[in-house]
Amino acid sequence: xxxxxxxxxxxxxxxxxxxxxxxxxxxxxxxxxxxxxxxxxxxxxxxxxxxxxxxxxxxxxxxxxxxxxxxxxxxxxxxxxxxxxxxxxxxxxxxxxxxxxxxxxxxxxxxxxxxxxxxxxxxxxxxxxxxxxxxxxxxxxxxxxxxxxxxxxxxxxxxxxxxxxxxxxxxxxxxxxxxxxxxxxxxxxxxxxxxxxxxxxxxxxxxxxxxxxxxxxxxxxxxxxxxxxxxxxxxxxxxxxxxxxxxxxxxxxxxxxxxxxxxxxxxxxxxxxxxxxxxxxxxxxxxxxxxx
Amino acid sequence: xxxxxxxxxxxxxxxxxxxxxxxxxxxxxxxxxxxxxxxxxxxxxxxxxxxxxxxxxxxxxxxxxxxxxxxxxxxxxxxxxxxxxxxxxxxxxxxxxxxxxxxxxxxxxxxxxxxxxxxxxxxxxxxxxxxxxxxxxxxxxxxxxxxxxxxxxxxxxxxxxxxxxxxxxxxxxxxxxxxxxxxxxxxxxxxxxxxxxxxxxxxxxxxxxxxxxxxxxxxxxxxxxxxxxxxxxxxxxxxxxxxxxxxxxxxxxxxxxxxxxxxxxxxxxxxxxxxxxxxxxxxxxxxxxxxxxxxxxxxxxxxxxxxxxxxxxxxxxxxxxxxxxxxxxxxxxxxxxxxxxxxxxxxxxxxxxxxxxxxxxxx
Numbered sequence: 180x181x182x183x184x185x186x187x188x189x190x191x192x193x194x195x196x197x198x199x200x201x202x203x204x205x206x207x208x209x210x211x212x213x214x215x216x217x218x219x220x221x222x223x224x225x226x227x228x229x230x231x232x233x234x235x236x237x238x239x240x241x242x243x244x245x246x247x248x249x250x251x252x253x254x255x256x257x258x259x260x261x262x263x264x265x266x267x268x269x270x271x272x273x274x275x276x277x278x279x280x281x282x283x284x285x286x287x288x289x290x291x292x293x294x295x296x297x298x299x300x301x302x303x304x305x306x307x308x309x310x311x312x313x314x315x316x317x318x319x320x321x322x323x324x325x326x327x328x329x330x331x332x333x334x335x336x337x338x339x340x341x342x343x344x345x346x347x348x349x350x351x352x353x354x355x356x357x358x359x360x361x362x363x364x365x366x367x368x369x370x371x372x373x374x375x376x377x378x379x380x381x382x383x384x385x386x387x388x389x390x391x392x393x394x395x396x397x398x399x400x401x402x403x404x405x406x407x408x409x410x411x412x413x414x415x416x417x418x419x420x421x422x423x424x425x426x427x428x429x430x431x432x433x434x435x436x437x438x439x440x441x442x443x444x445x446x447x448x449x450x451x452x453x454x455x456x457x458x459x460x461x462x463x464x465x466x467x468x469x470x471x
Numbered sequence: 472x473x474x475x476x477x478x479x480x481x482x483x484x485x486x487x488x489x490x491x492x493x494x495x496x497x498x499x500x501x502x503x504x505x506x507x508x509x510x511x512x513x514x515x516x517x518x519x520x521x522x523x524x525x526x527x528x529x530x531x532x533x534x535x536x537x538x539x540x541x542x543x544x545x546x547x548x549x550x551x552x553x554x555x556x557x558x559x560x561x562x563x564x565x566x567x568x569x570x571x572x573x574x575x576x577x578x579x580x581x582x583x584x585x586x587x588x589x590x591x592x593x594x595x596x597x598x599x600x601x602x603x604x605x606x607x608x609x610x611x612x613x614x615x616x617x618x619x620x621x622x623x624x625x626x627x628x629x630x631x632x633x634x635x636x637x638x639x640x641x642x643x644x645x646x647x648x649x650x651x652x653x654x655x656x657x658x659x660x661x662x663x664x665x666x667x668x669x670x671x672x673x674x675x676x677x678x679x680x681x682x683x684x685x686x687x688x689x690x691x692x693x694x695x696x697x698x699x700x701x702x703x704x705x706x707x708x709x710x711x712x713x714x715x716x717x718x719x720x721x722x723x724x725x726x727x728x729x730x731x732x733x734x735x736x737x738x739x740x741x742x743x744x745x746x747x748x749x750x751x752x753x754x755x756x757x758x759x760x761x762x763x764x765x766x767x768x769x770x771x772x773x774x775x776x777x778x779x780x781x782x783x784x785x786x787x788x789x790x791x792x793x794x795x796x797x798x799x800x801x802x803x804x805x806x807x808x809x810x811x812x813x814x815x816x817x818x819x820x821x822x823x824x825x826x827x828x829x830x831x832x833x834x
Contacts, residue, residue: 358553360555363517363551364551366522367522367543368572369573378560378568382557382558382559
């Protein structure tokens with residue numbers, strides 16, 4: 180007997196198709212459309228083929244922005260992941276300290292991004308900012324507006340202040356899910372604090388840490404608001420990250436074609452790197468070797 | 472090695488978790504801690520191990536006072552209800568881990584790991600990590616880790632509770648054998664009376680932090696010192712009924728009259744509490760059943776080879792355990808039979824006054 184075939188089932192998935200089409204596919208296709216054409220406005224388009232892509236991939240400006248972006252994400256990950264894990268390990272496991280710590284940790288996450296930028300912009304000012312004024316009085320010459328190193332330091336400090344909490348909360352959730360019996364078993368074995376961390380806590384936190392790394396990587400790779408408010412990409416182009424550069428290209432210079440090509444490449448880079456991160460981290464060589 | 476607890480009490484805030492426990496466990500003995508959840512089995516084990524220090528009282532190893540000596544400085548092995556292994560290490564490394572911490576030579580570690588793994592049939596699993604093992608294999612690994620230490624005190628905290636029925640039967644049979652060669656004091660916590668009986672050895676019954684009785688498992692089962700112990704050591708729970716002894720008979724509610732024979736003979740007149748195990752509340756009259764009881768069926772649970780018939784009687788809610796499948800409608804009347812030879816008699820203070828003779832209990 181033939182299976183009954185019901186075409187009405189398509190109506191049930193139609194809303195999802197429509198939603199995905201309007202929210203993801205159509206906007207992306209618009210960008211693709213721009214990236215292969217040239218326009219001077221007033222809806223006049225000229226076919227450009229892969230010209231914009233070739234131009235972009237050969238452009239010094241893009242290489243530098245990408246380099247800055249990679250460096251920024253790398254530094255941010257190197258600081259925030261271990262720092263977040265250490266803070267999570269230091270947080271109390273029970274008692275009144277738990278809600279206090281959780282609220283303190285959640286606070287930076289609740290602040291709107293442009294406000295974070297503004298806070299640090301004022302905080303770092305040499306004339307009225309607590310940080311800038313104190314540093315200068317202590318004999319350091321600190322000026323994030325003129326000095327490239329100071330600008331980077333400030334942006335990284337700001338990002339660490341803003342986002343380490345997220346890693347802490349994720350790592351803390353992972354730690355809390357470890358049954359008490361594991362610690363007792365380790366204690367009975369006479370395992371050291373470091374062994375407990377390496378053999379119990381770290382493996383048990385592995386999955387949340389993968390999520391933390393992915394989230395922090397993607398977010399830091401797309402950073403725009405905070406450095407835009409703080410330094411506006413300067414001094415010079417020293418803190419012009421990819422998204423800031425993209426906005427300059429699209430809105431500042433109104434180069435819609437090259438900007439669209441850059442958006443596509445930017446998107447593919449994030450996708451590729453996230454995939455690499457995920458594959459590397461979820462692929463445990465010890466385990467494969469053992470099972471073989 | 473022997474382990475002695477002297478008047479050990481553990482309090483946490485206002486709550487008393489363990490109250491005045493004194494017990495002496497001999498070298499090479501198998502000791503079961505039997506009690507319902509929250510009776511204090513785990514706390515008592517943690518005190519024995521040295522994971523916690525008692526609020527008062529002393530813990531002695533071979534007569535030497537070790538109260539307050541932390542667990543790292545004692546040689547203790549413990550296995551938990553959850554399958555606790557190092558998640559990132561292979562089975563081999565897991566078993567070797569306590570020896571590596573102790574700093575043994577490589578060859579010695581290898582010998583001991585292979586020996587323990589052979590006993591627990593883990594050799595084919597050496598290269599796997601715990602997540603790639605079945606529950607039974609995970610717990611075997613945890614047991615091997617305990618075994619390989621050759622600790623003089625081995626604590627097993629409901630080690631089989633999370634395993635499925637078949638594996639449980641299998642491992643329960645092996646466990647005492649595996650550890651008996653080591654001459655260690657073996658302590659085994661369980662909530663199940665049948666598990667205690669199957670393991671044999673000695674049993675200590677616990678109730679709300681107090682140890683109610685300690686002795687040979689079979690003796691505790693046959694002569695529980697009080698009503699609480701009898702309740703703890705009976706599954707399904709023992710049936711109880713209040714009775715009035717007088718003129719050579721025991722009068723139960725619902726006009727049930729038992730002649731004073733067996734444990735009931737020679738008792739002074741007055742009120743008592745009678746206890747009888749569910750397998751002694753008979754659905755068919757057998758030799759020695761002198762009293763019939765009219766009750767109403769509440770619920771029937773059928774397991775296949777046995778049926779648990781919950782009945783309502785003026786004397787209380789009872790359970791009858793019978794062989795085979797019995798389909799009885801809830802609410803329908805049922806006639807049950809009792810033999811005075813199977814009665815446990817408890818006095819007004821709930822202490823045991825008389826118990827059935829072992830031969831009668833075995834019959």
